[in-house]
Amino acid sequence: IPFITDSGGTASYCCNDETNNNSTSTSSQQSSPTNHYCKQFIGIEISPERVEEARSNIRHAKDMNQIPSHVSIEIICANALDTDVIDYSRATVIFLYLVPRGLRLIKPIVWPKEDEPDSSKDDDSQTSVPSELRERLTGNKKCRRVITYMSPFEDEEYVRKELCHVDHQVGAAWPVYLYHIKK
Numbered sequence: 001i002p003f004i005t006d007s008g009g010t011a012s013y014c015c016n017d018e019t020n021n022n023s024t025s026t027s028s029q030q031s032s033p034t035n036h037y038c039k040q041f042i043g044i045e046i047s048p049e050r051v052e053e054a055r056s057n058i059r060h061a062k063d064m065n066q067i068p069s070h071v072s073i074e075i076i077c078a079n080a081l082d083t084d085v086i087d088y089s090r091a092t093v094i095f096l097y098l099v100p101r102g103l104r105l106i107k108p109i110v111w112p113k114e115d116e117p118d119s120s121k122d123d124d125s126q127t128s129v130p131s132e133l134r135e136r137l138t139g140n141k142k143c144r145r146v147i148t149y150m151s152p153f154e155d156e157e158y159v160r161k162e163l164c165h166v167d168h169q170v171g172a173a174w175p176v177y178l179y180h181i182k183k
Contacts, residue, residue: 038093043075044086051077081105097149107153110146111181143180152177 045051054075061067078085080098088094094110096103152158152175159180163173 039071041071041073043073044078044080045075046077046079048077051075081109083109091144093145093147095147095149098151100151100154103148103151103153110144111153111156111179143182146179146181148177148179150174153179 043054045054058067058073058075062069067073076086080086080096080102088110091110096106096110098106146153149164152161156179158177160178162176164176165173
């Protein structure tokens with residue numbers, strides 16, 4: 001979850017799109033859970049220290065009313081590749097902060113091949129995103145949105161690329177890539 005931790009090797013996803021915003025965080029539009037259509041976030045981090053840091057940041061953000069009370073954020077200490085522990089089937093948006101090797105390893109898990117259907121549910125009962133927003137975000141196609149930070153997927157065309165400015169590195173701007181994966 002980009003606004004909670006900046007650790008390397010993080011995967012997070014959102015289920016049950018609901019509240020209110022755009023799908024990526026960029027320099028011109030800082031990501032915040034108050035601006036999200038997602039009401040449930042699940043973060044996966046392999047480092048126990050980073051898990052505690054993320055949980056502390058979540059508590060602080062809730063205390064500061066930066067996270068609405070209806071938004072649920074859970075951080076799981078696990079390997080994002082461990083499908084016995086992690087179920088991506090309901091994920092509507094997936095944010096990945098992984099090196100290129102990590103993206104190659106997780107791609108078969110989050111990006112179904114064109115000839116095999118995704119295991120996630122395709123009905124609209126899982127989501128209440130207004131149809132005009134769905135059309136703007138996805139071109140009115142049923143899809144999962146995948147966002148990568150720093151590294152793009154190899155051999156895949158992204159829908160959008162923007163640069164993300166970070167406070168702790170003045171003048172730095174890191175790429176954020178948005179992909180639409182048809183369900």
